[in-house]
Amino acid sequence: MPSSIASSLLCRTLRLSRSSSRFFGHCQPLFYSSLASSRSSSPLIRSVVPQILRNPPSLLSFRFASSKVSADENLKRVLDSEINCVLQSNTHGQEIELPDGFPFEIIDNPGNQTVILKREFAGENIQVTVFMNLDAEGDLGENDEDGSEDDNNESSFQPTISVVVSIEKGEGPFLEFSCNLNADELEIESMALKKHDAPDDQGAYQGPEFSDLDENLQKALHKYLAVRGIKGSLFDFLHEYMMSKDEKEYLAWLKNLKEFVGK
Template sequence: MSPASLAAWLLRRATASSSPLSALTRRCLYSSAPVPLPRCLPGAAAAASSSHWTAARRFLASQSSASSSSSKASADENLRRVIDSEIECVVQSEESTADKHIDLPDDFPFEVIDNPGDQSVTLKREFAGETIKAAVYTNFDTEEDLNEDDESDNDEESFKPAIQMVVTVKKPEGPILEFDCNFNDDELAIENMRMLNRDNPDAENAYEGPPFSVLDESLQKALHRYLEVRGIKHSLHDWLHEYMISKDEKEYVVWLKNMKEFIGN
């Protein structure tokens, strides 16, 4: 083998023998995966800890639920006791009219329509081909002072709740005449009146007439007389006051009982 051939052969051996090392070195440098850090707790310990916290959460939740249920039951029971006490107070009061029957006055011309649960009653009658209806309300926000001459007397008996009334007069055809009235202690006052379209009584922008107070005095008196002839007059005041007070107490007791039933369910 010539010196040149020997040199070439030695060079090829050196290159071949170094290749595996170089490949291994490259794999160690570039393809090594990160080594995961050891967990703080072994698997069994971690599972036990997780179970512990789950149980703790369930315990706290059950305690909160039990506390809420206890508070609800206590509040409900307290409300029922208060309602029972209020019902007993209203029914057994010496001034109570909740169980009192209010007789109609002699020659009372109206049918009384009193629907349970309604805050008003309706007086109705037929008169000379007309249908007269009066929806009667008790306004406890406005009270009449019955002892105006004695300014020092502020006893509760010196006040009466105001009686308000909306009266409609209908004929077989044509518009409807409607009055807003208040019962003062000494008179039936007409607050307003209007003419309504029978087919569309709630029509907006319809001309209803001027305010009652600006009408000519003779016209006001004639309209008062018009209502009196149809049975709407001041003599109804005392009976309506007694009847509406009794109705309010009855409705209040029913309302309390309904509330108690709702709380108990």
């Protein structure tokens, strides 16, 4: 009996051994074929797969989106800070009182850099377009000859208001003055007699330079403007008014920029 059991186990082992050898002998060519195929296509795999792994599209998109959000949030924080600074300034919200006897109507459109003054005077229509300049007489921070900073630089700073005055009499030509107002006086830079249908006619003769005119004629033209309300005493009011306008326009600009960034 034991010998028959041993013989049975031996036969079973031999069958398994032969079956295994047939299985591996059949599968081995497939294995080598697959390996050969993968080797033949390996350059393509090496060129495509690493790029995808290095730069997954979703990861790049997330990175760009994250950077955009971070930059936008930072800009909004800075804008909020600047808006608060303007709102907390000493001059914010102050009303500018008109001086006694101010003869002009003020036309101030939000978003415009200029202010228009209008009035009628003895049959004339007078319009003054007011600009704000912050030019200085001399460069601030400039050193003097011995290399030391000029202590009077701050005092040399002269804010200037530029105005263009037009005086009309009906449908005919109109007279136009370009002037500068400062704390000391009204300076006439130039003057010209223009036509409504060709106000920018470069070929028209406009007379000599104002500074080349006879001194008495210059004085008479200054008096001509002063009688119509255009004189140096306007400076204090216009300077204060234009500074207030500049602050309002800046605040509106900041808010518009913040609204755009926040969309």
